[in-house]
Amino acid sequence: MPMPTRSQSPLLRALNAQLPEMVSTLRRYVEQESPSGSPDAIASLVSLIASDFAPLSPRIRQHHLRGHGPAYLGPALFGPTLQIDFTGPRRSPRLLLLGHTDTVYPLGHVINYALART
Numbered sequence: 001m002p003m004p005t006r007s008q009s010p011l012l013r014a015l016n017a018q019l020p021e022m023v024s025t026l027r028r029y030v031e032q033e034s035p036s037g038s039p040d041a042i043a044s045l046v047s048l049i050a051s052d053f054a055p056l057s058p059r060i061r062q063h064h065l066r067g068h069g070p071a072y073l074g075p076a077l078f079g080p081t082l083q084i085d086f087t088g089p090r091r092s093p094r095l096l097l098l099g100h101t102d103t104v105y106p107l108g109h110v111i112n113y114a115l116a117r118t
Contacts, residue, residue, distance in 0.1 A: 028048065032044060033108075034102050035104070035107055036102040039079040039080075042080065043079050050062065057087075060083070060084050062081070
């Protein structure tokens with residue numbers, strides 16, 4: 001469903017045209033379970049995101065960090081983090097986006113928290 005506007009800019013028209021694909025991609029990410037205590041599940045989601053961004057950037061790296069998780073999990077190997085670098089014009093402003101790929105829900109609960117679109 002396109003966003004309502006009085007007069008759509010070219011950018012908004014382009015984004016509206018891509019909305020079904022964006023929602024489909026988001027649904028794939030939401031449905032890929034990645035609990036905090038499951039490094040392998042997090043790695044699967046990180047790999048999925050990396051493969052989606054591969055056509056847009058040749059500079060994609062996964063970082064594997066060792067450390068202690070939350071006290072209730074004890075020592076843990078965290079799932080990988082993902083770094084995607086995009087090239088741009090020299091001296092152009094830089095942008096940093098941060099997010100996370102783990103959830104608080106245990107494996108098997110994604111069906112209870114499906115992506116809803118209104």
